[in-house]
Amino acid sequence: MDKGYEKEQFTTISFKVSVADKFRVFSKKMGASNSMTLLMMLDFFETNNLSPKESIGPTVHTLENLIKKRVSAVIAILRDMEKSQTRPTVAMMQSLFQEAEPKNKPLLVEKNRVEEKKVRFQEKRDNDNQT
Template sequence: MDKGYEKERFESISIKTSVVKKFRQFSRQISKSQSMTLLLMLEFFEDNGISPGENLGPKMQTLEELIKKRINGVIAILRDIEKSQTKPTVAMMESLFKEAEPKKKPLILEKNAAGKKEKIRFRETESTRFTTEGRAKR
């Protein structure tokens, strides 16, 4: 007996013989009574919001395989972009920045022997002057 439906009475409906045979075979395949099979089918259609006349398209397994293939394709494209575009561009940018770095110029030591305390000033030949504390004036 079907659990929860023991006290309900049976009703009859008229179904064509070929459909009844197919339905009974399906009921045996899923190991349910005919009433429970029909109830499961109705609940499935209601829960998923589909009608029996709609085509669900390819099976889930084929969809999963298709999605995996496309994801692998996207990964391959991204790796190719990384190898052919990103890494060479980064290497070129690094080489440009290495060449563009200003060369360190030697500091010239200058002494003022004007009578007062000896002050030592550091200066670069072309750019920034430094004070006695060693900080650049801006």
């Protein structure tokens, strides 16, 4: 039963057989009784200020396709921004903040003073040539 309309009586409206059959199929798809389906349809037209005689203009599918195109354009813009701006900036920031590994060098190094001095050039002695 239709909630809120249990005590109301039925009335007869004459429809063509093809229209009545089409309406019954539509009512089954909606999952409501014929009376409730017709009531929902009337409420829809009244709420949205629509008339069956007027053209709605862009259909839902047309609007959906338009929105999808705009969303795709926004996604393309964001991807371009990510490639050209965000990734290079992140790479620079990571390289700046990456901690360089310290080399294991002692801070103070003692020089060996005991090393022999190597002589690269020697003077000729006159004694060596005379013998």
